[in-house]
Amino acid sequence: MISDSDNASISKPDLSVNVGGIRMKNPVTTASGTFGFGPEYAPYIDLNRLGAIVVKGTTLEPRAGNPTPRLVETPAGVLNSIGLQNPGVEHFIDEALPYLAGFDVPVIVNISGDTLEDYAGLAARLSRAGGVAGLEVNISCPNVKKGGMQFGGDPAMAAEVTRAVKENSELPVVVKLSPNVTSIAAVAEKVAEAGADAISLINTLLGMSVDIKTRRPILGNTMGGLSGPAVRPVAVRMVWQVYQAVKLPIIGMGGIATAADALEFILAGATAVAIGTANFVNPRATIDVLEGIEKYLSENGVGDIKELIGAAHG
Amino acid sequence: MISDSDNASISKPDLSVNVGGIRMKNPVTTASGTFGFGPEYAPYIDLNRLGAIVVKGTTLEPRAGNPTPRLVETPAGVLNSIGLQNPGVEHFIDEALPYLAGFDVPVIVNISGDTLEDYAGLAARLSRAGGVAGLEVNISCPNVKKGGMQFGGDPAMAAEVTRAVKENSELPVVVKLSPNVTSIAAVAEKVAEAGADAISLINTLLGMSVDIKTRRPILGNTMGGLSGPAVRPVAVRMVWQVYQAVKLPIIGMGGIATAADALEFILAGATAVAIGTANFVNPRATIDVLEGIEKYLSENGVGDIKELIGAAHG
Amino acid sequence: MSLVTDAKVIQNKQVIPGYYRMDLAAPSVTERARPGQFLHVRCGSTHDPLLRRPISINAVDRRTGEVSLLYRVAGRGTSLLAGHRSGDMVSIVGPLGRGFTIPEGNEKVIVVSGGIGIAPLYFFLQELAGLGIKATVFQGAATSQQVLLGNEIKELGHSVFIATDDGTRDFHGSVTTLFENYLQNSDFAPGPGAGENLIMNKSYACGPHGMLRKLSEITARWGIPCEVSLEERMGCGVGACLSCACKVKTGDGGSVYHRVCVEGPVFQSGEVSWE
């Protein structure tokens, strides 16, 4: 109708974003644990088109993971209890990083631990490894020294983890918040004070499912994490609240399946978005979201994605 | 295969339950705010078959409710921001209670307030009214005296509300917990200590949705409460945790649409179940759930529903 | 005879691109339905999309027990509906809501529709024809191709004036402008203070919110009573959830929320708090 869109088609919109020092050519990245270490999706998409790759959660030592079943489908969602199965950080550095180095995409390593020392050790080790663009700190893990309460469930503990990582690394640090809290803003504030460079959210909502035939929980680990489209309204709300609470860039995720979903997060305040469970349904989901965002910008005459970040706050 | 089912068909299974003094002929009730004051669903089902009727949230004074849109559909769920529109407790007593008195079903009145005094006043007024079998205390409301923080978000405040209601009423008191907390068990424990007769959960998960055309939140009230099948795994998990934390009977709800869903809650620890959003999809949902539970009991040779309560804990 | 039925699809076909007509075998509906009422339709079979969709009753055939729906593919629900084929079953609740007031017989009846708003008005025009009442119909559409049921309405004996947004048919402009032009140039229409003639006119409308608001101003100015059929996002459709709220003026200058699904979808335009 108006010539805005014609103008836009002349010069491609600017999609680049900067997430706390991680420079992404576009805002689309992957959610840890849903995209393996990268090669799994290489037959389906050109990894070079991604804004960043966030890899499967890594721990200091290898982890076998939880007993099966590890996954159960729920309405518009899935519950998973993978249990951080991974080959350990050394194996990751030796085997997975070299592959990823072959792409022109920032690699963000998701790290998990049971103690502050675990996080500190991982941060130090990965900073020396080279080829890592940033760390994503998963604080949804139980703190074994404090009786298993989640680091992410307590603002003070979340801040401690953040400090432990920052003190041991020069890399940009993204702290990934757990949604299972009374006040996500309170956690975000403490994490920001502790020096985080960015915040990502949401991790999975704690849930469970019971098998009415066996009359026992379905998941081998009883409880699991809920993800997928079902959780999207909760995730958008938390991005909105965190955007109002702190000045840090946000990587938004939780149920994003389409460009429209991704734009909800960006308008609510996310600088970048991560695609998780949707990869399982559509192996090309990341690229479909990226192309849909480009189309929206062109059609609406938006020259720079950054104009949309937080725009819904009015 | 075995003759169990033949036996069961001879004597009907016992479906009756007692929720903290509220005697229900079966465990199926309605979720507040999804079933009006009763007459709305009378063209679709025989209200006399329900275990109890929980009516729309009532406040001391009439409330106009929130601006529209008040409802938006999300994947396998809905966000609502009705805003407790209701004609006030006096109108409820004069107009709605006499209608409900015509049925042989316990009536549970859901009460909400902005201050402790509101809750106390409602409890006192409804106890004098007659025809009320119990009170369900909605603590997901913002406490206006404490800067709008939700009563339900803080175990100590939740306990205060419980005490205020108990001190002003002889009726059985069911406290309805908000799921937007770090530890649902901690809230349940405090509420139990404060004298609650039963616990119901979950209320809605706080969520929101953004319109990418207008670039503004869709709901007139910005945020709303998420309900429906999407939230079921979170609700089952919370019932499981509260069952382990306190000895009180639980009314479980959150996304129940079928008998299989209801049985998940019962096996996880619920004594009764409430049907909410599912009524919108299937106006006969309550009765379908009831009949499905009866069928499950008969087919599995379970003589008494009470054998199943919490059975998944092993 | 229940208000919730699984109805068999007799046919479901695209009438113009993006618009479908579905005929359902539903004698329990045809027996009771009144113009302006709607059905609450389950478009899929799973939890996504979750809610039913309100669709007006477009026509009924009491002889065959068939009810017709005319719908625009607007999103996920209606596209699933469009995928149904003859023989499939569709769960419906209804007829629901309060329809249009059937005129007593001596009024001059005006009908104004915008786009898919013609859906409930066609049923109304069918009933009027049955009562021997001839209405004057102002029908707006985006393009000539999107003028739905124009001929059928003429066949019922009504006069039809058409406005298209792009001018590809008849009047070029909005249907409200066409209607106002008509009022200005016609002698039947009562101006303000037309006295006795006033009760002789009654108007009925359905269409986009903006059009109805505009029409409400026009009819108020001309002193013509107007009934409008409104839309709001619905949950239950039966009055229980209070999500379909519509602000209605109270006598004392205030306002109160009414439920589109029970007190509506048809309201007196003068009582609606247009904002």
Add this chain to the structure above:
Amino acid sequence: MSLVTDAKVIQNKQVIPGYYRMDLAAPSVTERARPGQFLHVRCGSTHDPLLRRPISINAVDRRTGEVSLLYRVAGRGTSLLAGHRSGDMVSIVGPLGRGFTIPEGNEKVIVVSGGIGIAPLYFFLQELAGLGIKATVFQGAATSQQVLLGNEIKELGHSVFIATDDGTRDFHGSVTTLFENYLQNSDFAPGPGAGENLIMNKSYACGPHGMLRKLSEITARWGIPCEVSLEERMGCGVGACLSCACKVKTGDGGSVYHRVCVEGPVFQSGEVSWE
């Protein structure tokens, strides 16, 4: 030629109550598919059910580019799949996973199937027939009516022995018992210590978990190598999510989780940690 395709349904019909066969136009699949591989199939079009469903490749026709699926309606996903009609499109990912090892040619091949487990084995038997290898097939089913593809397998030139749980056809009992009876009464089968004959036998199986575990014991006892196709709940189907874990023994007496979707679905029965 992508591994993710929208394939057109050529036909989708019930073969026996509750079991369907769907033929899809998918030349990219038929070109690459090997027996034992599967497709990850999107059964609906909305977020519920959310995940794809793994369905084995039952047969391929490389000439027409058509791939067949044989499936049991087990729940929500497969019932939506059963609702598809000719001309509909179905999104598929694949072929995925590691299939059966094609025998070198001089082994005596044994195939054991339980219920719908015949689905991938039929494709395997097709390929064997193409290579001129005649297998001995032990097929178990609940009732005579549920013996799927029995005749087709005979037509390929294989010998078929059937067991039904209810005794309505041939052997009354489990297919593993039938198989063990056969081993005991036949001279081709190597007993423990049968020496040279050992490499002459190789077995391939698919069916319920309990049956496969039993078979694993039997083949271990008789020293017959056995490949089993396993099931586990899947998320991605491509190795990224680690949900389809299967415990596999390591040399040192420990165990490690392998992915059914990538390292499987076919495993050497001896390496599976059956529990």
